[in-house]
Amino acid sequence: MSDVITRFGSLDDYEKGGVEIINDDPRNYVFSNVFEVAKTNAPYARVAVGINFEYVIEAxxxxxxxxxxxxxxxxxVLCMxxxxxxHLVKLARPDDHVDPEHEGAVQLADAMPEGRKMGRLVLGRGHQGLLPVGAAYRFHAEKPAVILVQTILGDVTVQKWAEICQTTA
Amino acid sequence: MAMSLSLDAQAAPTTSTASTDTETLEISNQTGFRAFRAGGFHFKRDEYFAHLSWPGGTHIIPIDVFLRAMMRDVAWGFFYGVVNFDAVFGTINHYGEVTMFAGRFNDAYRSAGRDYSERFQSAALMATFKELLSDWTVAGYDPFAAPMETGVPWGVKQGANDAAITRQRVTAHRMVGLLGDTPLRTDTAGFPVNRQFADVPQDQPVVEAEPGFEHEVSAYNLFGYLSRSDVTWNPSVCSVVGDSLFCPTSEEFILPVEHGNDRCEWFLQLSDEITWDVKDKETGKPRARVLARAGDICCMPADIRHQGYSTKRSMLLVWENGAAKIPQMIAEGTAPVTPVQF
Structure with missing residues (x-):
C-alpha cells in the first residue's frame, strides 16, 4: 500500500486557496473554486468559471x-x-436544432430528440468524455456530482463573475 | 492548433531580417563541454555553472537551473511570451522570431541602460539551443524530471542523455484515446504510475457504444493519464475545442522558468496544491501570491510573470487559447490584459 495521499476535491470536502495581494486587484485573477460554484448553484446551471475570448469552462x-x-x-466533459x-443521440436533423455556425451549447425542448442512439458513458472522478458535434446529450447522476465542460460561450452559459470570484484582498 | 505548442519553433516570415548568426564553438580541454555563440551572446559551462556573456555584460546561472529552463524553452518552442531563465536572462517569442535578452525585464538593468537584446529567426536559435542542451546534459541527468527522480548535472562532460531531452510533446488533435489520436499511457507503453500518484485510481470509464459510433462515444481516465506522466512542468494538449486547448500537466518542485505572459493563461488545480509567485512582467516587482488547491481556478493576467511551487506532485490543467489572431493583437497592443471585467 502506498502512503502517498493525492488530494482531490469534492462537493463535500474542498479547501479553497486564494489570492494574497501585494500590489494588485484580486479581480485580475478571476479566482474561484469549481466545487463551491457547483455546490451553490442550481443543478445543471452551467456557470462559467473560466473565459478566454469566446471560449469558456463551465462548472x-x-x-x-x-x-x-x-x-x-x-x-x-470532465467529471471532478x-x-x-x-447519454448520446445522433440527431436526425442537427441543423433543425442549432445553426452550424452557432457557438456554445443549446438546450433542446424535446423530452427525447429524434435520432439514433449512439451510446452511453459512465464517468467517475477524473474521467473525460467527448460530447461530439452533431449529437444530443444529457447527463444523469443518482447522487450530486461535479462536471466541467470545455466549450464556447453560448446560450446556456451563466456568467456571474462578481458572485463566484474573490474580489477583496 | 496552437502554433507555439508544436515541438519545433515556427518558421520566420520569408521577409524576416532577424539574425541567423549562430555558431558552435570549441570543446573545452578542461571540462569537455562545447561553447556556443548566438549573435553577441556567448555560452560556456563548467562543472557547476553556465557562464553567459554579451557586449557589455556577463552572467552566471547554476547549471541545474539553466538546464531545466533551457529544456522547457526548447520543448515549448519558446512558448507564449517571455521565458525568464532567471531575473536576468531569457527569451521573448514573436512567433517566427525570438528575442534573446539580458536584463530586459530587470528593473536595475533597464534603469541603468545596461540591458541587451538581439532578435533571431526562431529556427536558427532553436537549433543552437538544442545542440547546447544535448552537449551540456550529462548521462544520468534528466532536466524534465523532478529533482528526486534524476541524477545530478554537475561535473565535467560525461556522456549524454538525448533520450530524455528529445521526448515528443503530446498534442492531441481532438482528445486523448480517440482512434488515430494520441494514445493512452500504460505500463506496457513505458508509462508506469508515478511514485507520487500511487494512490490515484486507474479505472477506466464505462463506454457503451452502439454499432457505428465506436469512434465518437469515447472517454478515458484523465487523472490516471496524468498520474503516468514522466515529466514535470510540461503541459500537453489533451482535448481541443477550436483554439481552446486543455493542457494538463504534472508539477513537482519549481516551475523552472518565470513565465512572462503575453496573453491570459488559466490554471485549474486538479489535485493537491501549488503556490504561485506573481510579479510585474516588466519590473519583476511582486504583485501577488496565489495559493491554488484542488478545484481552484484562476487566471494569470497578460502583464505578469509567474513561477509555481509544488511540494507534493500535483495535477494542473493549464488552459491556453492558441488562436492565430492573438500574436497580432499582442503586437498591436490590443490583446486584453485580463479575460473579463466585473
Whole structure:
C-alpha cells in the first residue's frame, strides 16, 4: 500500500486557496473554486468559471437528469466528483436544432430528440468524455456530482463573475 | 492548433531580417563541454555553472537551473511570451522570431541602460539551443524530471542523455484515446504510475457504444493519464475545442522558468496544491501570491510573470487559447490584459 495521499476535491470536502495581494486587484485573477460554484448553484446551471475570448469552462452540479443539449462543435466533459452518466443521440436533423455556425451549447425542448442512439458513458472522478458535434446529450447522476465542460460561450452559459470570484484582498 | 505548442519553433516570415548568426564553438580541454555563440551572446559551462556573456555584460546561472529552463524553452518552442531563465536572462517569442535578452525585464538593468537584446529567426536559435542542451546534459541527468527522480548535472562532460531531452510533446488533435489520436499511457507503453500518484485510481470509464459510433462515444481516465506522466512542468494538449486547448500537466518542485505572459493563461488545480509567485512582467516587482488547491481556478493576467511551487506532485490543467489572431493583437497592443471585467 502506498502512503502517498493525492488530494482531490469534492462537493463535500474542498479547501479553497486564494489570492494574497501585494500590489494588485484580486479581480485580475478571476479566482474561484469549481466545487463551491457547483455546490451553490442550481443543478445543471452551467456557470462559467473560466473565459478566454469566446471560449469558456463551465462548472455544474450534476444531480438527477439534465435537459438535452446539442452543439455545433465538439465539447468535452470532465467529471471532478461523483459519477455521471452521459447519454448520446445522433440527431436526425442537427441543423433543425442549432445553426452550424452557432457557438456554445443549446438546450433542446424535446423530452427525447429524434435520432439514433449512439451510446452511453459512465464517468467517475477524473474521467473525460467527448460530447461530439452533431449529437444530443444529457447527463444523469443518482447522487450530486461535479462536471466541467470545455466549450464556447453560448446560450446556456451563466456568467456571474462578481458572485463566484474573490474580489477583496 | 496552437502554433507555439508544436515541438519545433515556427518558421520566420520569408521577409524576416532577424539574425541567423549562430555558431558552435570549441570543446573545452578542461571540462569537455562545447561553447556556443548566438549573435553577441556567448555560452560556456563548467562543472557547476553556465557562464553567459554579451557586449557589455556577463552572467552566471547554476547549471541545474539553466538546464531545466533551457529544456522547457526548447520543448515549448519558446512558448507564449517571455521565458525568464532567471531575473536576468531569457527569451521573448514573436512567433517566427525570438528575442534573446539580458536584463530586459530587470528593473536595475533597464534603469541603468545596461540591458541587451538581439532578435533571431526562431529556427536558427532553436537549433543552437538544442545542440547546447544535448552537449551540456550529462548521462544520468534528466532536466524534465523532478529533482528526486534524476541524477545530478554537475561535473565535467560525461556522456549524454538525448533520450530524455528529445521526448515528443503530446498534442492531441481532438482528445486523448480517440482512434488515430494520441494514445493512452500504460505500463506496457513505458508509462508506469508515478511514485507520487500511487494512490490515484486507474479505472477506466464505462463506454457503451452502439454499432457505428465506436469512434465518437469515447472517454478515458484523465487523472490516471496524468498520474503516468514522466515529466514535470510540461503541459500537453489533451482535448481541443477550436483554439481552446486543455493542457494538463504534472508539477513537482519549481516551475523552472518565470513565465512572462503575453496573453491570459488559466490554471485549474486538479489535485493537491501549488503556490504561485506573481510579479510585474516588466519590473519583476511582486504583485501577488496565489495559493491554488484542488478545484481552484484562476487566471494569470497578460502583464505578469509567474513561477509555481509544488511540494507534493500535483495535477494542473493549464488552459491556453492558441488562436492565430492573438500574436497580432499582442503586437498591436490590443490583446486584453485580463479575460473579463466585473
Amino acid at each position: 455544474a452540479r450534476a444531480e438527477g437528469t439534465s435537459p438535452w443539449y446539442t452543439c455545433a462543435h465538439d465539447e468535452f 466528483d461523483g459519477d455521471v452518466e452521459v
